[in-house]
Amino acid sequence: MGDQLHAGHSWYKSTQDERLFVLMEMRQETDYVVHHRQKILAFFSAMRHFADALTTAGHRVLYLQLDAPDNTQSLTENLNWIVEQTTAKDVHLQQPDEYRVDQQLQQWAETANCAVHWHDSEHFLTQRDVLDRWFSGKSNTIMEHFYRRMRKETGYLMTVDGKPEGGQWNYDKENREKLPRDHDIPQPLCFANDVSVIDTMLERCEVKTMGHAEPRKLIWPVTRSQARELLSFFIENMLIHFGRYQDAMTTDGWSLYHARVSFALNTKMITPREVVDKAIEYWRSHQDTVSLAQIEGFVRQIIGWREYVRAIYWQRMPDYESVNHFNHNRELPDFYWTANTKMACLQHSINQSLDYAYAHHIQRLMVTGNFALLIGAHPDFVDRWYLGIYIDALQWVELPNTRGMSQYADGGVLATKPYISSGSYIQKMSHYCNDCHYQVQRKVGEKACPFNSLYWHFIDRHFDELSRNPRMALITKQWEKRADADKKELIQQANHYLESLEDL
Ligand SMILES: Cc1cc2nc3c(=O)[nH]c(=O)nc-3n(C[C@H](O)[C@H](O)[C@H](O)COP(=O)(O)OP(=O)(O)OC[C@H]3O[C@@H](n4cnc5c(N)ncnc54)[C@H](O)[C@@H]3O)c2cc1C
Ligand code: SF4
CATH class of the missing domain: 3.40.50.620 (HUPs)
Structure with missing residues (x-):
């Protein structure tokens, strides 16, 4: 396969x-x-x-x-x-x-x-049933517990006396900054593989596909040596700011400081062990330039998130592929396939997905995923879109990320609260809002950012459940305290948008 x-x-x-x-x-x-x-x-x-x-x-x-x-x-x-x-x-x-x-x-x-x-495929660091073996009897196993156990088991970023390197398990507080406007991001390494023979075959066989491709210049690695070259390129050029700008979004580039190794990893052209070994080896000899926060953030994605979502998948399938906690049932708007929308954040994230079969994690989670959740899209449609569009999409990793993390369709197995936001988060982490048809500060009226009213519409329609979630309590209180007239206006604005999604 x-x-x-x-x-x-x-x-x-x-x-x-x-x-x-x-x-x-x-x-x-x-x-x-x-x-x-x-x-x-x-x-x-x-x-x-x-x-x-x-x-x-x-x-x-x-x-x-x-x-x-x-x-x-x-x-x-x-x-x-x-x-x-x-x-x-x-x-x-x-x-x-x-x-x-x-x-x-x-x-x-x-x-x-x-x-x-x-x-065994001899690829992963854990077995399919790792969650049951490590945390049997516990109904909810959060990623952070799994990750710490992985650090101990593998010895990655651990001191000789069994403590986490630097004294902390997680350095996220030092990461996740917005990209400064005048910041030059290194150009991503893209290959130019000629796959036109395969493209002609797909044409002849009438295989239905989406997105754009330049068959004489496929940018993705297709051999182990290219996969290793891409990994080295990342480690030597991008690791330096990996965690710092991990959540940043910009129109000045499409992959920022991300590794783009998910395709190479998911096809198994490279192994998680060699990825982490190489990255740590580089960090050890370049600690003057690559901080512990950067390497720890990267290692967590590979030995933490990647192994964890696989474990959830095998623990929860086959039921997991049909969960729909909020009973959402809307279809995704057509612009998910065309990028034809006035919302700059969605337009850019979808356009680059169609151009490169790639969007980074926060674009997937907080732009396309966030919008799909706010409008109440059926998780089946959302799953199908993510499973199709991304170069790295295989169900074992796509499904827990989409249905679980992004759509909260599992009712909180993978995420402790729904990943939703109004326009203010997107503004805080991106350059999108400056060039948008909509105005991020506006909640109602002409050109009001759709994320704002849709956000409150979501809070309102799931109020009972969300107010019981300690991580959402503050926000549901805010909604409760709002004047009725305000609430009415916001809900009307959201309903107007929901009725005209294709025009947004
Ligand atoms: C809605 C949604 C759908 C997703 N679908 C997929 C998918 O089909 N296939 C896929 O590989 N990843 C998926 N992810 C996770 C993540 O977005 C991608 O792994 C990442 O964007 C790949 O790009 P990168 O190699 O540049 O990653 P980087 O940001 O550079 O991270 C390095 C590596 O860490 C691993 N990683 C990071 N986050 C995750 C995560 N949440 N789950 C699993 N591995 C992770 C990946 O192997 C990735 O290559 C999805 C995330 C969301 C929110
Ligand atoms: S204003 Fe709203 S729709 Fe436009 S880019 Fe910002 S968050 Fe997206």
């Missing part, structure tokens, strides 16, 4: 002639959601390079292209066909990361005409 490109896996340590490695491009993968064109191009290109590398290393490889005549376009039917053709007695599978594929393979294994052997 395209997310199993782990060259360091023990499978590849020796070349045994009787083994046949199989990689498949399939319609079941291109079509389960409408993907960004760059995403399919990058996955298929990385798979083809991986297959070539295996062949060069002396392995036998069967590569099924999407347009191969014998390709049934289904993983399990292809497996049946291959078992029949090769008379293979044994099939070895790497444990898939997505529940959908896992179920498909488990069911197939029950009736398969061969012995089926399961193998």
